[in-house]
Amino acid sequence: MTKTVVTVKFFASLREHVGQAESEILASDAQTVAAVWQLSTNGMELPENTLMAVNMEYVDADHPVQEGDEVAFFPPVTGG
Amino acid sequence: MLIEIKERSFEPYECLLEYQNTADFSGKYGATAVFVGSMRDFNEGDDVQNMTLEHYPGMTEKYLEKISKEAATKWDILDSLIIHRVGEMLPNDPIVLVAVWSAHRAAAFDASRYLMEELKSRAPFWKKEALMDGDRWVAKNT
Numbered sequence: 535m536t537k538t539v540v541t542v543k544f545f546a547s548l549r550e551h552v553g554q555a556e557s558e559i560l561a562s563d564a565q566t567v568a569a570v571w572q573l574s575t576n577g578m579e580l581p582e583n584t585l586m587a588v589n590m591e592y593v594d595a596d597h598p599v600q601e602g603d604e605v606a607f608f609p610p611v612t613g614g
Numbered sequence: 615m616l617i618e619i620k621e622r623s624f625e626p627y628e629c630l631l632e633y634q635n636t637a638d639f640s641g642k643y644g645a646t647a648v649f650v651g652s653m654r655d656f657n658e659g660d661d662v663q664n665m666t667l668e669h670y671p672g673m674t675e676k677y678l679e680k681i682s683k684e685a686a687t688k689w690d691i692l693d694s695l696i697i698h699r700v701g702e703m704l705p706n707d708p709i710v711l712v713a714v715w716s717a718h719r720a721a722a723f724d725a726s727r728y729l730m731e732e733l734k735s736r737a738p739f740w741k742k743e744a745l746m747d748g749d750r751w752v753a754k755n756t
Binding site for chain 1: 651667668669670672673676698709710730733734735736737738739740741742751752753754755
């Protein structure tokens with residue numbers, strides 16, 4: 535079965551900032567990670583230093599997105 | 615090689631011993647480098663009451679595995695272990711255990727330092743501190 539959606543996840547302070555942990559958008563509506571951000575946050579400004587991942591690998595904002603992908607946005611990491 | 619995310623408090627030295635006793639490098643290691651990171655009751659000049667650690671399930675494990683494999687490629691080590699807490703914790707609670715075994719000390723020292731530094735800059739974990747007057751996300755990873 536072909537998934538036509540892109541799953542979008544937000545973590546930590548960015549989750550609180552955008553007011554949602556997870557959403558889905560139609561893959562046909564967004565071709566890049568930057569476009570996924572625009573659509574899933576209703577055009578909020580992307581905070582400086584935001585990290586982005588596609589299918590759990592770090593990418594840049596212009597990275598292409600395909601149906602079935604999981605796109606994540608989060609602030610700089612602070613583990614350890 | 616073992617990667618583990620713990621949702622409850624753990625005793626790093628017991629975990630270390632338990633892993634070492636079942637590992638297949640018995641008799642081969644001359645060096646064990648161990649790092650334990652614990653929660654402080656202060657940060658940036660403020661008292662910290664407790665802390666919540668969030669992670670990105672799946673990606674966190676993926677990156678811990680990635681850096682462990684990188685360390686094994688860069689240095690002549692026998693094995694490595696990373697255990698990291700998530701969830702709510704209190705001052706003195708262990709946050710992270712990194713251990714590396716090798717035949718000679720240099721590889722264990724260097725690889726354990728590498729694992730900690732890479733964990734801190736690449737593994738998706740986030741700390742939120744509870745202070746007397748509210749919560750704040752940790753912004754600087756010193």
